[in-house]
Amino acid sequence: MTTSTAVSRGAEQGTPDRQNTLAGTGMLVRFMLRRDRIRIPVWMAVIVLLTLSVNGSWEETYGTAGELREIAQTLDSPAMIAMAGVNYAGVEATTYGALMGQQMFWSTLIAVGIMSILLLVRHTRAEEEANRAELVRANVVGRHAYLTAALTVVGIANLGIGLLMAVGLGAMGVPTIDWPGSWLYGAGHVVVGMAFAAVAAVTVQITEYSRGAAGMAFGVLGAAYALRAMGDVGENVLNWFSPLGWAQETRVYVEDRWWPLLFVVVAVVLAGVAYHLSTRRDVGSGLRASRAGTPVASRALVTPIGFAMRLHRGLMIGFGVAVALLGLAYGSVLGSAEQLVEDLDAYQDMLEGMAGSAIEAFGATILTIMALIASIYVVLAMQRPRGEETSGRAEPVLSTAASRTRWLGSHVAVAIGGSVVMLLAIAVAFGAAGAASVGEGELFGRLATGALAYVPALWLTIGVAVALLGWLPRAVVLTWVIPVYGIIVIYLGGLFQFPDWLNNLSPFGHVPQMPSDDFRLTPLLILTAVAAVLIALGLYGFRQRDLDVK
Amino acid sequence: MTTAIDVTGLVKTFGQTRALNGLNLHVETGEVHGFLGPNGAGKSTTIRVLLGLLRSDSGRAVVLDGDPWTDAVALHKRLAYVPGDVELWPNLTGGEAIDLLGRLRGGLNEARREELIERFALDPSKKGRTYSKGNRQKVAIISALASDVELLILDEPTAGLDPLMETVFQDFIRQAKAEGRTVLLSSHILAQVEKLCDKISIIRQGEVVQSGTLTEMRHLTRTTVEVETAEPASGLEELPGIHDLEAQNGRLRFAVDGEHLDGVVRQLTRFGIRALTSHPPTLEELMLRHYGDELQSNGSGRHAASRGKAGETT
């Protein structure tokens, strides 16, 4: 492929200046699309089909007005508002469209955000990190071509999703899911997707590691989610600081407001910042030149556990800070839940004193969500040993006197400790902020215990990863099923009243839902025992198999 | 003499690819053993079996009197390994990586670590990501050579090193040999092997096809002779062991099998030798013969195919 295309394309495009910096963009776009010819359609298919299938099930599941009102009432709780969003039609006047906007919108918005971040990082910083960008940029490829091409490709993916969704939803003709609303629904996805693409465009300029760049962008996504929740639960303006909030404030299918999408200018500004930053750095490096380090290793580093700790340090600290902030954010709105409960139609006819149990239910749901987020840390941590193996870095280490069991065991030990750290951070942050905002000191203990009760579920997640690593190493990515399934179950379970056994398949389904439920030790002991067996099995398998060498 | 590495009938398959096909390898304690062969011949695979990173399908491997799979940890305290393609941790400095690998092996000789860093001109305070290919290689070499181990297993250790560093490397290998250590050196740099190695094994398609000292190997192969005689020499064609005979204005040029050299020279003296040059095959010629055979044999097609398949998976 080829320089000649690049040259002729560049020549077609106007001024000499643009020709220089954007030369080769078209070629790169085609190249990136070709690389992602499976990846992008899969993302698009999953997101669009999920939306359309939920849309298709409204009439079947909630056929009568009574049923619709009933579910709207169930969903009109602080926990659901924090997790998903607001039903702008209100319980009495609820429609399928309003439920779509409350229950479905947020999840696919987050999905396009994740997709946009991953795709953008994959085509920019990850390419530089692998030294492939250098190879390509040695051809007739302008300074801004890479970033422009990557943004174009992400834009194509987002536009595709928005368009298919709008057309699909409009064409299905479900009552109140009308064409004007459907166009807005699709457009919301494009705006949110591009906003996070722009965020990632900035973070890839800052750090020289693709993992770090993606991590920072996901941090922004997490913050956006927390801000949206804080705004909605606290009934304040915080949600306007979040791209997710802009989309949800369109009040799609209820008021169909287009103007909140004008905030897309923020994304344009961010992209401009990204272009500017990219001119201030070299290919392959970050904004700051990498500093020299210590020429000798510290005593702490040169043991398998110290070494594993070092490899996991960044992830553990970064994630720990993120969940602590999330805990503070959620905790600080726990008190507002009381006020919210009084405002919500659903609770109007309830007796005084029910507010207390609403807060507890809210706290319990939030704890489950945060525990699931902590399980993402576990999954990421357990990809590390696999990454070490496939990159060839494990090979020299395993040729030393560090046994395989000690090597993998150290990664496992760090993840075990790390999962406790995550839940402790949640326990302290959410417990303290929650107890403070509600104004009940004794709530701290119950919230904190509730958070720590998830420790065995996280350990079980580690166990699954280790077992895969030992016996089916290529399948380690399947550990992702645990957090994804857990989120689907608690969220769609509320919407469609899943049978219990679906919930029981997830390790998180067995943890006592404190503070609503009482603490029960038995399920936790069982989860711990299963985790221990899986870990032992995985370590054994890893001793028996060939190392995957580069 | 004792044996450092003893391998018989080693077989290792990866799906369809038969990477090792009954390989035999014998390395005496204290010798520097060259391990040569074309790309994809199975050198790295052999080495990884010897390190217990891969498990052989059948055959026997003994390293320092232990089983590389079951006694891996005990053996790894007594050996050091340099891979051909060193990957470093992006956020660890070169010095940290040297110490890490050395300590995990059981300890480093601090004085020698300093000496090696100095001689190899490595900046140990740079982060792994910022090292060039050659410098990454140096990190692993320094860590291995700074360890007090009995056996060094080096898989193309100097790929990417500049010529100056190559000579430094050779100095240290000689020093290691003088200290009585055993070295298994896989390499494509023939000059390096020629200079350093006491013995050589040539591997092709997973089998060792020839093994011995360079002298022995030369003896087994043809010597090239150029001779000028007073009278035109005749009857050489009929002698056994003569190949590729060419005559050019009174000069003769031919190759002769090692064991027939004596008879041929006797015959030549009858015609009055005026000038005679003979040179034993260089290692390059030896190798090319083996590599070339491979291309002629039916193996080439099959081999290329299997390599192509493996290339996709990596």
Ligand SMILES: Nc1ncnc2c1ncn2[C@@H]1O[C@H](COP(=O)(O)OP(=O)(O)OP(=O)(O)O)[C@@H](O)[C@H]1O
């Ligand atoms: N993990 C693997 N999976 C599949 N095939 C493999 C694997 N490792 C090696 N092979 C195949 O085994 C054969 C031997 O490979 P090996 O790496 O041992 O060759 P080598 O002699 O070290 O070559 P080079 O000189 O290129 O380093 C090759 O055909 C290779 O493709």
Ligand SMILES: [Mg+2]
């Ligand atoms: Mg090799």
